Every structure is written in structure tokens, then in C-alpha cells.
Amino acid sequence: MTSKISSTKYSISDLSKEFDITTRSIRFYEDQGLVSPSRKGQTRIYNQRDKVRLKLILRGKRLGFSLAETGRLFELYDVDKTSAKQLNSIMELINNKKNDLKQQLEDINAVLIELNDLEVNCQETLKALENK
Amino acid sequence: MTSKISSTKYSISDLSKEFDITTRSIRFYEDQGLVSPSRKGQTRIYNQRDKVRLKLILRGKRLGFSLAETGRLFELYDVDKTSAKQLNSIMELINNKKNDLKQQLEDINAVLIELNDLEVNCQETLKALENK
DNA sequence: TAGGAAGTTTACGTTAACGTAAAGGTTGCT
DNA sequence: AGCAACCTTTACGTTAACGTAAACTTCCTA
Structure with a gap:
């Protein structure tokens, strides 16, 4: 076979x-x-x-x-997880990344809101131009 | 006064x-x-x-x-919005940015899920180590 | 068998976003 | 008066993430 x-x-x-x-x-x-x-x-x-x-x-x-950061994330899956010390430092790293990402989520939502406002503003201006 | x-x-x-x-x-x-x-x-x-x-x-x-991108976003607020042509190209820019950001939202959620899995995995391994 | 397409290594060039150092001006103590 | 703490301009250095080019091999095929 x-x-x-x-x-x-x-x-x-x-x-x-x-x-x-x-x-x-x-x-x-x-x-x-x-x-x-x-x-x-x-x-x-x-x-x-x-x-x-x-x-x-x-x-x-x-x-x-950065490529280095991505590399470190890759390593998280391969690191030796037999020692409690290792495990705790890994979990700390994971939590740092999670916090970064949560900050990014907030940032993105803020920018999306602003862009939506801006878009609405543009649409209204455009409408006003047409109805003239 | x-x-x-x-x-x-x-x-x-x-x-x-x-x-x-x-x-x-x-x-x-x-x-x-x-x-x-x-x-x-x-x-x-x-x-x-x-x-x-x-x-x-x-x-x-x-x-x-990039700083250049941020600069372009700044300009969006200042640009003269008198021509429909201008307005449409601005709105296209806005939509491109919005799509980028939506992609980023998906990406972040995916990474957060993976990190959570990894964290749970670590916690379980740690517990198993303690109960030994 | 000559050439074209895809692969390789080596190595110098490029852009963004600053770091760092030199050389000097202004203000406020003491 | 002196000097410490700011500020300024000018300019060369640095890192990341490739781009680009040269010179070469290997394989396919018309």
C-alpha cells in the first residue's frame, strides 16, 4: 500500500x-x-x-x-512544556500578546467609527451637491 | 475679557x-x-x-x-469636498481602509482564539504537573 | 544541441522610522 | 559671570524586510 x-x-x-x-x-x-x-x-x-x-x-x-515576533509565536507551540517555570513564562508571553491584541481591537473599532462618520459626512455633502 | x-x-x-x-x-x-x-x-x-x-x-x-498612511487619513478631514469627483475618490479610500481594518479584526480574533487554546493547554499541563 | 524556464547562491542597494552625535543658541539661577 | 537645562539644526548611522542584479546549474523540449 x-x-x-x-x-x-x-x-x-x-x-x-x-x-x-x-x-x-x-x-x-x-x-x-x-x-x-x-x-x-x-x-x-x-x-x-x-x-x-x-x-x-x-x-x-x-x-x-515583525517577522521576529511571528517567529516567537511559532516557538510557543514547540517549546518544552515539562517544567512549571517554562509554562508560566509562556503563559505570561501569551497574556502580553493577548493584551496587545485587545488594545488593537479597541483601536480598530475606534478608527472604524471615525471612518464611518467621515463616510456619512461625505455622502451628505454629495447629496447636497446634487440637490443644488 | x-x-x-x-x-x-x-x-x-x-x-x-x-x-x-x-x-x-x-x-x-x-x-x-x-x-x-x-x-x-x-x-x-x-x-x-x-x-x-x-x-x-x-x-x-x-x-x-505607516506615517504616510496616517498622513493621508489626516488629509481626509481637511480636503476640500467641493467636487463630486473628489468626494467619490475620498469615499473609495475610506472603503479601502475599512476593508483592511475588517480583515484585521478577523485576523485578531483568529489569533486570540489560538492564544486562548494555547493558554488552556498550558494550564492543563501545569495542573497535571502539580497533581503528580 | 541550443535555448528557455525555473531553480540556486552571493552580494550590494533601498526605504521607513527613527538613533545618535556634534555644534551651537537662549533662559534662568546662584 | 558661569553653567545647567533646555532648545535648535545638520548630518551621518542603523535595522527590518525585502528588491535587484549577476553568475551559475539543471531540466525540458523544439
């Missing part, structure tokens, strides 16, 4: 097209230790895990995370 | 302390046209409007806005 695990392999250009980023960027993320594709000869081969990570990297960027 | 408008004047170091940023940053924001303090001799004098703008600049940064 030769099972099919081969469908989850991607070339660098596959991923660059799928995520609409340059191959340069993908190689740079590797330099920074955020993805670690295997090799066939010289050529990089990406798997499902790498693909997910790319997605998370891009999500992080949309949130204004 | 000499009214008191003088309480809304700040020096550069006042603001740098209040917002916990360097004076260098504040001067840089001026270079970029985001604040425009008046002068008494050489010395910069900031008013309430400048202070509000600084607050908005920092909020923008927390959301990952």
Missing part, C-alpha cells in the same frame, strides 16, 4: 504564486528561520506545514507583527 | 514625556508633515490639535499604519 503523501509538496514558485509574494521573500523567511523546506538536490521542497506557516506569516504582517 | 487660551500650549519635551516618545520622533513627524507647531523664536510650541494628532499617530502605529 504505497500511500499518497506526495500531494502536499510545493515548489517555491507554487507558493509564491499562491500567496502573491516573491520567491525572494520566501527565501528570506527561511533565512530568518520561519520556514525550513527540505531539499531535493539544491532545490527547495515545501510541505503542508511550510504552507501553513507562510499563511501565518502573512497574517502576522497584516497585524503589524 | 482676556480669555485663557494659554493652557493648551506644550513644549516638545512635555509631549515627549506624555507620550513616551523621543523629541527626535516628534521632530521627524513634523518633517513628514504630520504636525506643524508654531514657533516662539526658534522654539516649537504645540497646541491641542498637535497633541491630538500625536495620539492618532501612535494609534496608527499600533495598527501597523
Whole structure:
């Protein structure tokens, strides 16, 4: 039973097209230790895990995370969780991030409200122009 | 009736302390046209409007806005809204920003859920360690 | 077999957002 | 008068996240 695990392999250009980023960027993320594709000869081969990570990297960027920050989030899943000390410091990190994000939620809601006001204002001005 | 408008004047170091940023940053924001303090001799004098703008600049940064983007948002409030063409292009800009922010809201909620999962996971592992 | 497409490494260039240092002006003590 | 605490301008330095170009290999195919 030769099972099919081969469908989850991607070339660098596959991923660059799928995520609409340059191959340069993908190689740079590797330099920074955020993805670690295997090799066939010289050529990089990406798997499902790498693909997910790319997605998370891009999500992080949309949130204004640096690559280093995203990397630290990745590590949270891999860190050795056998010691209570480790666990507590991880949980502290998690809580810091959560607080940052809650602040961001507030910020975003504030800006959305302002933009809505502005939009309404524009619509009214536009209507006034038409009815003249 | 000499009214008191003088309480809304700040020096550069006042603001740098209040917002916990360097004076260098504040001067840089001026270079970029985001604040425009008046002068008494050489010395910069900031008013309430400048202070509000600084607050908005920092909020923008927390959301990952570039200074240029924040500047464009400022302009939205000042632009002359006399032409329908202007108005429509402004509203397009507003909508683009709104879409970005909605995407960010989704992203943040996703990350918050993941962090919560991770936290619960940590708590359980910790409990298991204690009950051993 | 010649060329084109996709891959690689190496390395210098670029932009944003400041940091940092030098050199100097003004004000207020003491 | 002196100096400490501010302020100023000018200008070069720095980091992150790539862009861009050169020079080369490997594979496919017309």
C-alpha cells in the first residue's frame, strides 16, 4: 500500500504564486528561520506545514507583527512544556500578546467609527451637491 | 475679557514625556508633515490639535499604519469636498481602509482564539504537573 | 544541441522610522 | 559671570524586510 503523501509538496514558485509574494521573500523567511523546506538536490521542497506557516506569516504582517515576533509565536507551540517555570513564562508571553491584541481591537473599532462618520459626512455633502 | 487660551500650549519635551516618545520622533513627524507647531523664536510650541494628532499617530502605529498612511487619513478631514469627483475618490479610500481594518479584526480574533487554546493547554499541563 | 524556464547562491542597494552625535543658541539661577 | 537645562539644526548611522542584479546549474523540449 504505497500511500499518497506526495500531494502536499510545493515548489517555491507554487507558493509564491499562491500567496502573491516573491520567491525572494520566501527565501528570506527561511533565512530568518520561519520556514525550513527540505531539499531535493539544491532545490527547495515545501510541505503542508511550510504552507501553513507562510499563511501565518502573512497574517502576522497584516497585524503589524515583525517577522521576529511571528517567529516567537511559532516557538510557543514547540517549546518544552515539562517544567512549571517554562509554562508560566509562556503563559505570561501569551497574556502580553493577548493584551496587545485587545488594545488593537479597541483601536480598530475606534478608527472604524471615525471612518464611518467621515463616510456619512461625505455622502451628505454629495447629496447636497446634487440637490443644488 | 482676556480669555485663557494659554493652557493648551506644550513644549516638545512635555509631549515627549506624555507620550513616551523621543523629541527626535516628534521632530521627524513634523518633517513628514504630520504636525506643524508654531514657533516662539526658534522654539516649537504645540497646541491641542498637535497633541491630538500625536495620539492618532501612535494609534496608527499600533495598527501597523505607516506615517504616510496616517498622513493621508489626516488629509481626509481637511480636503476640500467641493467636487463630486473628489468626494467619490475620498469615499473609495475610506472603503479601502475599512476593508483592511475588517480583515484585521478577523485576523485578531483568529489569533486570540489560538492564544486562548494555547493558554488552556498550558494550564492543563501545569495542573497535571502539580497533581503528580 | 541550443535555448528557455525555473531553480540556486552571493552580494550590494533601498526605504521607513527613527538613533545618535556634534555644534551651537537662549533662559534662568546662584 | 558661569553653567545647567533646555532648545535648535545638520548630518551621518542603523535595522527590518525585502528588491535587484549577476553568475551559475539543471531540466525540458523544439
